[in-house]
Amino acid sequence: MSNFEERLLAALEDEITTRTAGNEMTMTTPARRRYAGLSAAVAGVAAATTAVVMLTSGSPAFAVTTSADGTINVRISEFRDPEGLEAELGRAGVKAVVDYLPEGQTCKGPRGERGSATGQFQSSVGKDGGGIWFTIEKGQVPAGETLVLAVSKSSGGDDQAPFATSLEIVKGTVSDCEAIPMPAPDMRDGGGMQSGTGEDGPILHSRTEGSAPGPHTDTNGQDPAPTVTSQSG
Amino acid sequence: MRLNEDPAAFKAFYLRHVDAVMRFVARRVSDPHLAADLTADIFLAAVDSAHTYVPGRGSEIGWLYGVARNVVSAQQRKTAREARASSRVAGRRLMDDDDLVRMEERIDAERRMRGALEAMRGLPEGERAVLELIAIDQLTITEAAKALGIRQVTARVRLHRARRALGPVASPTTVYVEGQA
Numbered sequence: 257m258s259n260f261e262e263r264l265l266a267a268l269e270d271e272i273t274t275r276t277a278g279n280e281m282t283m284t285t286p287a288r289r290r291y292a293g294l295s296a297a298v299a300g301v302a303a304a305t306t307a308v309v310m311l312t313s314g315s316p317a318f319a320v321t322t323s324a325d326g327t328i329n330v331r332i333s334e335f336r337d338p339e340g341l342e343a344e345l346g347r348a349g350v351k352a353v354v355d356y357l358p359e360g361q362t363c364k365g366p367r368g369e370r371g372s373a374t375g376q377f378q379s380s381v382g383k384d385g386g387g388i389w390f391t392i393e394k395g396q397v398p399a400g401e402t403l404v405l406a407v408s409k410s411s412g413g414d415d416q417a418p419f420a421t422s423l424e425i426v427k428g429t430v431s432d433c434e435a436i437p438m439p440a441p442d443m444r445d446g447g448g449m450q451s452g453t454g455e456d457g458p459i460l461h462s463r464t465e466g467s468a469p470g471p472h473t474d475t476n477g478q479d480p481a482p483t484v485t486s487q488s489g
Numbered sequence: 490m491r492l493n494e495d496p497a498a499f500k501a502f503y504l505r506h507v508d509a510v511m512r513f514v515a516r517r518v519s520d521p522h523l524a525a526d527l528t529a530d531i532f533l534a535a536v537d538s539a540h541t542y543v544p545g546r547g548s549e550i551g552w553l554y555g556v557a558r559n560v561v562s563a564q565q566r567k568t569a570r571e572a573r574a575s576s577r578v579a580g581r582r583l584m585d586d587d588d589l590v591r592m593e594e595r596i597d598a599e600r601r602m603r604g605a606l607e608a609m610r611g612l613p614e615g616e617r618a619v620l621e622l623i624a625i626d627q628l629t630i631t632e633a634a635k636a637l638g639i640r641q642v643t644a645r646v647r648l649h650r651a652r653r654a655l656g657p658v659a660s661p662t663t664v665y666v667e668g669q670a
Contacts, residue, residue, distance in 0.1 A: 260525065260580075260588035261507050265500065267578045268532050272493055324579050 270329040270391050320344040326394030333387035334415045335407050352403040355433040359411040359419040363433035371401045371425030402430045492539040513557050516599040521592035525580035531557045551632030616651035619644050
């Protein structure tokens with residue numbers, strides 16, 4: 257169920273998160289094109305979930321909204337239909353590859369060359385009633401680059417908070433997702449990740465400044481680059 | 490308050506007040522789309538000015554209504570186009586058909602209050618503002634004073650003058666909530 261009040265809350269939360277990061281995008285000319293179809297095959301495990309586009313209740317698994325300033329807000333309430341999300345992001349001008357994997361599995365990295373995003377990159381992955389949301393700034397995923405999202409689902413179900421989430425931007429070709437077991441949890445510390453769990457679950461903010469090492473949010477902590485802070489709810 | 494830093498605090502704040510804010514807006518505008526935009530704008534303005542909130546002097550709702558008044562009157566001074574261009578979250582775009590119907594119902598429900606607001610237009614601004622918040626928005630004197638950034642005694646004096654000037658319009662029972670202050 258969703259109504260204006262809930263959607264407004266989501267949009268406001270996204271706006272606040274974006275602003276909290278002191279976002280200063282220097283990119284221009286956002287990719288404004290129709291989704292052209294992705295040849296990238298989805299991993300077998302994820303493909304199995306693609307048959308259902310929408311529940312008969314009419315509750316979508318995800319929502320992609322574009323703000324007046326070009327910011328794209330993405331909310332995923334259920335981790336199914338990754339191709340539908342790819343298509344929806346494509347309609348919003350962002351080429352995307354989305355994979356949903358079983359708990360404890362992730363895609364083998366790297367999936368391709370690092371994106372070219374300069375300036376500040378900010379994405380937020382927060383738990384929201386079991387789902388996640390994140391924000392893509394205008395121009396953050398320019399033409400020729402791809403937003404790559406891999407979610408290790410909860411064994412509790414598609415609508416449960418994910419086990420881990422990885423979000424990165426890849427330049428050029430994106431390799432198919434090769435599902436591998438996730439590294440041991442203690443690697444999180446090596447990745448500079450701290451996560452707090454409160455009433456509303458963990459909320460993770462990741463921000464990377466400058467062109468190197470490039471945007472990368474990875475709750476799996478494979479990459480030591482991002483500066484990650486966390487707030488418990 | 491750390492509304493802009495603490496997502497959980499913002500969510501709680503929003504859930505506490507969203508209904509009151511929507512009613513506040515519905516009493517002042519008759520366009521449901523504009524009402525949705527203003528609701529979004531008010532919460533964003535609240536986040537922007539969260540540092541101005543001092544707990545203890547009047548309530549949170551008094552402070553929020555002060556913010557809401559500023560947002561609504563700023564909007565009324567601007568053209569619709571300007572207002573929309575400056576809005577970072579376009580509330581109207583978040584409404585589906587059901588929401589639109591509900592917003593129209595809200596606006597309908599507040600018709601009588603909008604009529605009363607209309608009747609107050611002749612009052613001096615300072616007096617009108619106090620009466621508006623107390624008679625229409627049902628704030629206490631303390632809260633209204635907080636919303637307007639004036640002292641309680643000033644609010645009380647202005648309310649008295651406004652009531653005397655207006656008589657019949659300002660005499661519904663809602664005016665007599667000052668006992669709670």
